[in-house]
Amino acid sequence: MKTHILVVLMQDHPGVLNRAVSMFRRRGYNIASLAVGHTETTGVSRMTVVVESDHVEQVVKQLYRLVEVLKVSDVTNDPTVEREMALVKLHVPSQQRAEIVALAEVFGAKIVDVSVTAMVIEMTGGPAKVDNFIDMVRPFGIKEMMRTGRIAMVRGARGHSGADLVDTGWQNDVAGAASAAAQ
Amino acid sequence: MSDKRTGAQILCEALIQNGVDTMFGLPGGAIMPFYHAMWEYRSELRHILCRHEQGAGHAAEGFARSTGRIGVCIGTSGPGTTNLVTPIADAWMDSTPMLAICGQVSSAVLGKDAFQETDITGITMPITKHNYLIKRVEDIAYAVKEAIFIATTGRPGPVLVDITKDALQASMVPDYSKKIFLPGYRPTYQGSKKQIKAALDLMLQSKKPVMMIGNGVMMANASDEVMAFAERYQIPVITTLHGLGAFPQDHPLSLGMPGMHGWVHANRAIQESDFLLNIGGRFDDRVTGKASTFAPNASIVHVDIDPSEIGKNIEVDVPIVGDAKLVLLSLLEEEPEERKVTEFHHAAAEWLVYVRELQAKHQHKQQYLNRPDTSVMMPHDVYAVLTKEMNERGNYRVVTDVGQHQMWAAQLLDWYRPRTHITSGGAGTMGFAMPAALGVAVAHPEDTVWVVCGDGGFQMTNQEMIVVVQENIKNIKIAIINNGFLGMVRQWQELFEGKRYSGTPLTSPNFQKLAEAYGWTGITVESGDQIEAAVQQAYATDGPVLIDFRVEREVNVFPMVPQNKSIGEMITE
Ligand SMILES: Cc1ncc(C[n+]2csc(CCOP(=O)(O)OP(=O)(O)O)c2C)c(N)n1
Ligand SMILES: [Mg+2]
DSSP states (O other), X not given: OOEEEEEEEEEOOTXXXXXXXXXXXXXXXXXXXXXXXXXXXXXXXXXXXXXXXXXXXXXXXXXXXXXXXXXEEEOTTSOEEEEEEEEEEEEOOGGGHHHHHHHHHHHTOEEEEEOSSEEEEEEEEOHHHHHHHHHHHGGGOEEEEEEOOOEEEESSSOOOOSGGGSOSHHHHHHHHHHHHXXX | OOOOEEHHHXXXXXXXXXXXXXXXXXXXXXXXXXXXXXXXXXXXXXXXXXXXXXXXXXXXXXXXXXXXXXXXXXXXXXXXXXXXXXXXXXXXXXXXXXXXXXXXXOTTXXXXXXXXXXXXXXXXXXXXXXXXXXXXXXXXXXXXHHHHHHHHSSSOOEEEEEEEHHHHXXXXXXXXXXXXXXXXXXXXXXXXXXXXXHHHHHHHTOSSEEXXXXXXXXXXXXXXXXXXXXXXXXXXXXXOGGGTTSSOTTSTTEEEOOSTTSOHHHHHHHHHOSEEEEESOOOOHHHHBSGGGSSTTOEEEEEESSGGGTTXXXXXXXXXXXXXXXXXXXXXXXXXXXXXXXXXXXXXXXXXHHHHHHXXXXXXXXXXXXXXXXXXXXHXXXXXXXXXXXXXXXXXXXXXXXXXXXXXXXXXXXXXXXXXXXXXXXXXXXXXXXXXXXXXHHHOTTSEEEEXXXXXXXXXXXXXXXXXXXXXXXXXXXXEEEOSBOHHHHHHHHHHSTTOOXXXXXXXXXXXXXXXXXXXXXXXXXXXXXXXXXXXXXXXXXXXXXXXXXXXXXXXXXXXXXXXXXXXXXBOO
């Protein structure tokens, strides 16, 4: 199945994430990763969802059926910046510390906690780079690991701002069209 | 105007302002403040007490489907609202505009497993178009306005509003003026001109066109436009289960119902067509049979107000997102080149002769009507008499349940007017008919509402008969097609499972006596020669009547497309 990256802007209401995820579950769409948070616009939250599907246009249409979903964009083929973060806790005897510090430096990862026998490293980057880093440190013995979902943003001036999505104009269109249709 | 009102009063006023005049429900602790307030508004808001919330939900559906207006049902927190789940699911599958108003425990105890607390918004999330949990009196008026707007526009559907008891009890100076703000809700009504042109172009190149119309045509009140388009281009019209009545079946272009229990000629016409225009149908699997084999030679145009229906089950050549009526009007506005139209007419005329011949050969209806031997009472005999008597008197609506009797009704009764055939299609909910008919009868006191029901489904919701008496409703007549079986399941067992009649033989109470106990007139019919007198008596009686037709037990619905087979492969006996 093909992997798609969808950027979804939604009204920031209680339960909206639940609605989206519940729709994915019941229609059998496979979520590989999901991240959600606030945006530049008050009242709009943004979800990046990585979904495995050969019928992505159905996924997009079903998302649009949710009343609180404002905009869905498939950015799979767009030039994007994609980021994930991983926190990795390694079991590190003092004699290996230098080696790990060097490795972290190569990957641009940050050492955020050091104790006598352990280290916590923060690794941020594209998904492949994060994978790669984790493969490299695995031989040292990973005690704990947590990865966030992927977030994505299209490069350049074009993009997915929520600001122009929350005006009221459309509603009058709907009411007008509905009454025209009822004539 | 500056007087304070309770949340419950505001709820009543908001409902009235948004066009509600009839509601079906049953009270309980959490919703009691609403019932308290309803008393003052009873001249404008009629409340009909049902005996089970499922009945209230189906009654709201019957009201909505027969009028196109919002149907309203009410339940109290916990079991009162879970009892609404089945009709909500039914309304979801058949795109029925419905508002479910639910009482909820007070916000202070919400989330603490309080007495009769159920997460009804969580439960109904996948089967509502939208739902709300309202915890503040300030939000009630707007939620009602928005809920009814969502339920009745675009592709209609059920919307649930769950309101905590303390929000209903709190008071404020009401403000009904807040404008609807739904930036993510933008149903498309007007079809794209470009696509409409492309669709017509494609059609004019075809030689074997068919049109298929579904629930979308019914809901958009687009029957006249369907007729105008079909007649202008002389295209045969196929009506799905929910399209029955949207195109008069005695019209020379009408081919009737397709699909699993549709007519052989309708299915053959689809399979042999080279162009199919589907307006407001969703290519349900009961219509398409095995989807990959459906209309193999046809280019397909699909008109639907819900973009997610297009391309979901069947690949299409020209998608048109829009309201059935407005799209048809745009199609009618087009003035294609005279030469193309003439050529098209020429080819299509030949095709029309061919499909009409198919129809004459395969429409079994006439054959059944002329059955000479009526000593054994076949279900078909009952339908023949019903057809005759209904046609003689006019003004009928029929509500069917789910099973064999439903398919026979679709095949054998006459459908001329929109919103006269009301049934549970997408969900196939047994127990739908009796309570839904209550809603239809309330909305249409001038019509005779016939319930055609199986002996099985009838026993799921027959308690609503007493509501008919309490509300002094007289225009309901019930025909039970009593075959002593869960007939449709038995048919599958007979045809595909070596007659293992597991869990299908059915003992029933004496329905005549049951009717009498409810204060109805009850009639039992045991042989074919009594059918006519019974139906005439039903019509002559000024009040609700139930007729128990004890028909032949093991009769099958034919024609039939076996599950997951092509609609080209029908069994006919
Ligand atoms: C609530 C519900 N339960 C089960 C079914 C499965 N089912 C479909 S048709 C049918 C038989 C209905 O029997 P009856 O009401 O007597 O009608 P008949 O087919 O005999 O006309 C059953 C059990 C259903 N559709 N709905
Ligand atoms: Mg039966």
